Amino acid sequence: MKIDGKIKLLLVLIISIALMSGIYLYINSGRQYKEMPYRLFLIHLGKGLVDEVELSDKAKLTGKLKNGEIFITDNPRTENFKEQLLLHDVKVKEGDKNAILGQGISFILLLAGIGVVAYIINNNNSKQAEKEMATMSKMDTEDSSSDRTTFNDVAGNEEAKESLRELVDFIKYPENYDKYGARLPRGVLLYGPPGTGKTLLAKALAGEAKVPFYAVSGSDFIQVYAGLGASRIRELFKKAKEDGKSVIFIDEIDSLGKKRKGSSSNSGSEEGDRTLNALLTEMSGFKGNEGIIVIAATNRVDTLDEALLRPGRFDRQIEVGLPDVNARYSILKLHSKNKPLSKDVDLKKVALETVYFSGAKLENLMNESAMIAARKRDKHITMEHINKAYYTVLVGEEKKDRSNISIEDKGITAYHEAGHALVAKKLSKSNRVTKVSIIPSTKGMGGFSLNIPPDRMYQTKKDIIANIKVALGGRAAEELIFGKDNITTGASSDLQKATEMTLSMIGSYGMDEELGLLNYDVILSNNLNTDISLTERTRDMLGNLYIETKEVLKENKKYLDSIANMLIEKESLNEEEVNQILEN
Numbered sequence: 369m370k371i372d373g374k375i376k377l378l379l380v381l382i383i384s385i386a387l388m389s390g391i392y393l394y395i396n397s398g399r400q401y402k403e404m405p406y407r408l409f410l411i412h413l414g415k416g417l418v419d420e421v422e423l424s425d426k427a428k429l430t431g432k433l434k435n436g437e438i439f440i441t442d443n444p445r446t447e448n449f450k451e452q453l454l455l456h457d458v459k460v461k462e463g464d465k466n467a468i469l470g471q472g473i474s475f476i477l478l479l480a481g482i483g484v485v486a487y488i489i490n491n492n493n494s495k496q497a498e499k500e501m502a503t504m505s506k507m508d509t510e511d512s513s514s515d516r517t518t519f520n521d522v523a524g525n526e527e528a529k530e531s532l533r534e535l536v537d538f539i540k541y542p543e544n545y546d547k548y549g550a551r552l553p554r555g556v557l558l559y560g561p562p563g564t565g566k567t568l569l570a571k572a573l574a575g576e577a578k579v580p581f582y583a584v585s586g587s588d589f590i591q592v593y594a595g596l597g598a599s600r601i602r603e604l605f606k607k608a609k610e611d612g613k614s615v616i617f618i619d620e621i622d623s624l625g626k627k628r629k630g631s632s633s634n635s636g637s638e639e640g641d642r643t644l645n646a647l648l649t650e651m652s653g654f655k656g657n658e659g660i661i662v663i664a665a666t667n668r669v670d671t672l673d674e675a676l677l678r679p680g681r682f683d684r685q686i687e688v689g690l691p692d693v694n695a696r697y698s699i700l701k702l703h704s705k706n707k708p709l710s711k712d713v714d715l716k717k718v719a720l721e722t723v724y725f726s727g728a729k730l731e732n733l734m735n736e737s738a739m740i741a742a743r744k745r746d747k748h749i750t751m752e753h754i755n756k757a758y759y760t761v762l763v764g765e766e767k768k769d770r771s772n773i774s775i776e777d778k779g780i781t782a783y784h785e786a787g788h789a790l791v792a793k794k795l796s797k798s799n800r801v802t803k804v805s806i807i808p809s810t811k812g813m814g815g816f817s818l819n820i821p822p823d824r825m826y827q828t829k830k831d832i833i834a835n836i837k838v839a840l841g842g843r844a845a846e847e848l849i850f851g852k853d854n855i856t857t858g859a860s861s862d863l864q865k866a867t868e869m870t871l872s873m874i875g876s877y878g879m880d881e882e883l884g885l886l887n888y889d890v891i892l893s894n895n896l897n898t899d900i901s902l903t904e905r906t907r908d909m910l911g912n913l914y915i916e917t918k919e920v921l922k923e924n925k926k927y928l929d930s931i932a933n934m935l936i937e938k939e940s941l942n943e944e945e946v947n948q949i950l951e952n
Contacts (some may be wrong), residue, residue: 837917
């Protein structure tokens with residue numbers, strides 16, 4: 369465990385004082401003074417038995433008899449007392465002066481000792497800091513010469529791959545573009561949701577171009593020591609220039625390149641600004657087309673400083689979004705290559721049911737399927753394994769012990785989940801309810817209703833309102849069946865989703881006629897004064913939608929009862945069973 373230099377110095381000071389005090393007490397503890405009445409002292413003085421006396425201004429004086437006995441007695445403090453002692457051949461010492469001199473010397477020695485120790489510690493700390501800065505300024509890099517990743521290893525993201533494939537030719541043959549006066553794009557910014565393959569695309573670019581791949585994270589440059597982040601930036605680009613042609617990949621660049629707020633803002637950091645300035649300088653400092661390209665990835669492009677996004681820095685900005693159904697099918701096939709799939713596995717069907725799954729989530733789905741099959745010692749991965757993994761990824765493992773769930777709680781959960789499922793099916797024919805369950809999961813869910821919306825590029829206002837009503841369906845069913853006083857806490861996450869969707873609809877997308885086309889995100893980010901109309905409007909809209917949701921359930925109460933009763937009996941229903949109840 370490292371101890372700070374100031375703490376070390378304080379420890380040395382405490383130990384030194386304790387040692388000096390101990391030595392002083394030890395020396396004085398060996399001198400045991402015998403209390404002697406002043407009258408007896410005068411008798412001893414008259415008989416010539418007193419060897420020496422130590423005079424002081426204190427009320428007591430000390431001395432020593434000729435037999436070696438040490439005594440203490442009252443100090444008369446008269447003018448002729450010293451003369452009287454000398455006449456009796458007594459050695460006289462000036463006690464105060466000697467004591468002050470001794471204490472002064474001890475104090476000076478103590479300060480000198482502390483100063484020497486402090487100098488040694490500070491010198492060691494300085495050397496340690498220099499050593500750490502030298503070590504930390506060296507970046508860990510990944511050479512792409514071994515186990516290269518290519519675009520064949522990246523499924524989906526066809527538009528992003530096409531944009532990056534052009535850069536491979538730029539890196540390999542920059543001279544071909546010089547004669548046309550074309551400049552190599554110095555930076556490419558990949559942005560999009562987490563898990564969509566931004567890092568994989570950067571690796572594939574380096575692998576296709578067969579050049580070194582320098583992978584770092586934006587947090588690697590956020591350091592305690594002043595100037596270290598900037599030195600690490602310079603070290604990284606220096607290494608890349610030594611290789612001539614290379615790809616520098618900076619992941620999570622938003623931790624390094626956040627917008628600078630100016631000197632009047634407290635949110636900024638001088639060290640962060642210094643590091644960002646070093647990056648901006650290095651990116652602008654390339655000489656012509658050297659075959660070096662910087663790729664950065666972020667989930668929050670809106671937070672980046674404008675100087676990073678200007679031409680000459682990150683010339684190209686490529687969105688890497690969530691895969692569509694065809695891309696999901698390609699990703700599933702890619703991650704199934706080395707897995708023993710059964711003939712009954714329909715990856716196309718899996719792709720249809722995994723709306724809003726990222727590439728990383730799809731890989732996790734196939735990995736979980738393989739683990740389930742391995743645990744059961746089955747020869748092949750079947751659709752049963754994939755379906756189990758699908759619900760595990762979404763809602764967690766099913767709880768084995770359900771003995772503590774009462775019949776009342778089971779009934780409440782059944783109507784709650786039936787409310788979600790019924791509203792989803794009645795409001796949109798394109799919505800699919802693939803599974804409804806009242807089996808509690810390890811993620812803390814009492815049950816779930818899995819609603820899969822259609823795979824579309826955009827959401828309409830009608831779609832958002834339908835999704836809000838689906839979220840409110842559970843609470844509405846509880847109130848309708850059990851009464852207002854018996855609603856439960858089970859709808860907390862539903863209300864959170866409904867509030868978020870309503871706020872986005874009227875505050876971000878400008879879909880409310882009363883509040884108009886204002887985007888409240890812009891207003892809040894500029895610290896402008898806002899009234900509470902957004903909160904009031906959100907509350908009113910949620911209230912109205914909740915009333916409409918209850919009306920849907922009232923009109924279809926017989927279906928609500930049927931789904932809930934079937935859930936109580938079977939604990940889970942699949943899509944065919946839900947559709948059969950609604951058709952009958």
